[in-house]
Amino acid sequence: MMELARKYFRIWVRTASMAMQAQLTYRLGSFGFLAGKMIRLLFFFAFVVAIFKNVKEVAGYNLVETALFFLTFNVVDMSAQILFRGVYGARRIVSEGDFDFYLIQPCDPLFRMVFSTVDFLDIVTLVPVLVMVGMVFARLPPLGWTRYAAYAALVANGVALVYSIHVLVTGVAVRTQELENAIWIYRDVMFMGKFPVDVYAPAVRWALTFGVPIAVMTSFPSKALLGVLSPAWAAYAVGLNAALLALSARFWRGSVAAYTSSSS
Amino acid sequence: MRKYLVAYSISLQETLQRRSTLIMDRLGGFAVVLSLYSFWSALLGDKPSFLGYTRDEMISYVLVINVLRALVFTGRGWQLVGEISNGKISSYLVRPISYHAYALSLDLAQKSVHVVSAFFEVALLAAFIRGGLYLPGHLSTWLLFALSAILASLIFFFMEFIVSSLAFWTSESGGPLFCFELFLQFAAGAFFPLDVLPEFARRLLSATPFPYLVFFPARIFLEKVSTGEAARVLAIEAAWLAVFLAGALYIWRAGVSSYAAEGG
Numbered sequence: 472m473m474e475l476a477r478k479y480f481r482i483w484v485r486t487a488s489m490a491m492q493a494q495l496t497y498r499l500g501s502f503g504f505l506a507g508k509m510i511r512l513l514f515f516f517a518f519v520v521a522i523f524k525n526v527k528e529v530a531g532y533n534l535v536e537t538a539l540f541f542l543t544f545n546v547v548d549m550s551a552q553i554l555f556r557g558v559y560g561a562r563r564i565v566s567e568g569d570f571d572f573y574l575i576q577p578c579d580p581l582f583r584m585v586f587s588t589v590d591f592l593d594i595v596t597l598v599p600v601l602v603m604v605g606m607v608f609a610r611l612p613p614l615g616w617t618r619y620a621a622y623a624a625l626v627a628n629g630v631a632l633v634y635s636i637h638v639l640v641t642g643v644a645v646r647t648q649e650l651e652n653a654i655w656i657y658r659d660v661m662f663m664g665k666f667p668v669d670v671y672a673p674a675v676r677w678a679l680t681f682g683v684p685i686a687v688m689t690s691f692p693s694k695a696l697l698g699v700l701s702p703a704w705a706a707y708a709v710g711l712n713a714a715l716l717a718l719s720a721r722f723w724r725g726s727v728a729a730y731t732s733s734s735s
Numbered sequence: 736m737r738k739y740l741v742a743y744s745i746s747l748q749e750t751l752q753r754r755s756t757l758i759m760d761r762l763g764g765f766a767v768v769l770s771l772y773s774f775w776s777a778l779l780g781d782k783p784s785f786l787g788y789t790r791d792e793m794i795s796y797v798l799v800i801n802v803l804r805a806l807v808f809t810g811r812g813w814q815l816v817g818e819i820s821n822g823k824i825s826s827y828l829v830r831p832i833s834y835h836a837y838a839l840s841l842d843l844a845q846k847s848v849h850v851v852s853a854f855f856e857v858a859l860l861a862a863f864i865r866g867g868l869y870l871p872g873h874l875s876t877w878l879l880f881a882l883s884a885i886l887a888s889l890i891f892f893f894m895e896f897i898v899s900s901l902a903f904w905t906s907e908s909g910g911p912l913f914c915f916e917l918f919l920q921f922a923a924g925a926f927f928p929l930d931v932l933p934e935f936a937r938r939l940l941s942a943t944p945f946p947y948l949v950f951f952p953a954r955i956f957l958e959k960v961s962t963g964e965a966a967r968v969l970a971i972e973a974a975w976l977a978v979f980l981a982g983a984l985y986i987w988r989a990g991v992s993s994y995a996a997e998g999g
Contacts, residue, residue, distance in 0.1 A: 499911065500906075500911075502910060503910020504913050508917075510914065510917050526785070655760075655763060658763070659764070659767065662766055663766055666770060666774050672773065675773065
């Protein structure tokens, strides 16, 4: 088992290193993308701060708490972007026939599809986000370590949920050679995770908790830290994660079984 | 003129033919509007007004920006970057057409479909929201708003054209275009009214063309500016349009003269 883990780590390091070299080669392009990501982060943060110069609370949360929700969304979203960036190239890999080669290599094709690209620009963007999360932690009243542990566990749970969604999308790419729509609709709907789920109407809240579980990915960790998430909801988050992982793995296996080589 | 009408017609048919892409596209935009509407709704709560906007006006601002985003921010920048990078632009250069007019025809077709969809989305949301909407009482306001929105759309088209033309000199123009588009959306007021920003930031942005793309047209719609002030906004928009039109033509000529038909 350890040997297998070492092997996949070596593959990840190699593909990540190649991705980094590509990004360093395209300096102007990478700088533009990095600057764009920073602008998006800073403008939204400035917007939240500017709003709270005029109001004390939004949906029962003050500035520090709202910032926590916004930053936690960014931690989950950026972590997924860093780790699962390979999914964005899945359609090309399938439609150009490269997926045939993935299938005959001694490496899990799903691993190659999902983890083969690492977005280092998001790593650079994640650093200031983590610093700001630290600043928000410092402004919260003293909380027990169990709250922080629950927060960390639910952030990891959120990233795992994003992984399952990416696997489902990759399965769709293998089955239909279509991807852009599915992944971009996910990106757009994720926008709703920037705000605490409590700002939404009950029907939308329900959809974000049980339908497309963006609230579970982005709002639950902050709620657990603030002590407003019951253990039952935390258990639901973990159960949902396990179910989605199993479902996405099954869907992926079915997609590969139905694959008949699309271009070669 | 006839050939551009044909290009418009073909592009319109293509856009309508790709129904799933269109629906997914609009669904993504709808998620953004729903998020912003929910956020402002939660923020306003029972308050009669916020930053000089009544509840009805603020909700209307969110809905109006959905229409403006569909009309203004659907340009041809990424297509131009792709066509220059892969050499496809060569085939347009040898045809008896103006590339700008051709691209504008395609853009208009896309905008036509997106604006009609945006109106449907706004109507759908308006049917479910709590409270009323602000609708201008004077016909002149509707005309001024329409004129202002059309000018904004043309300004964005030529502005994006200038940034995309960087592809004539570098294969890395995607990064700057990404950064430009993100900055533009925030600076234009496409996510929140610029009134939330501090005075100095508002003054700074007013000296740029960005607020004339969304913020000022929305203020005209909400009758937040007098007729004289609206006329001044239109005059400034016309001046910016002249600047960017001249700039786009100049850069195009310079770009084509240095173009090496890579991959063509």
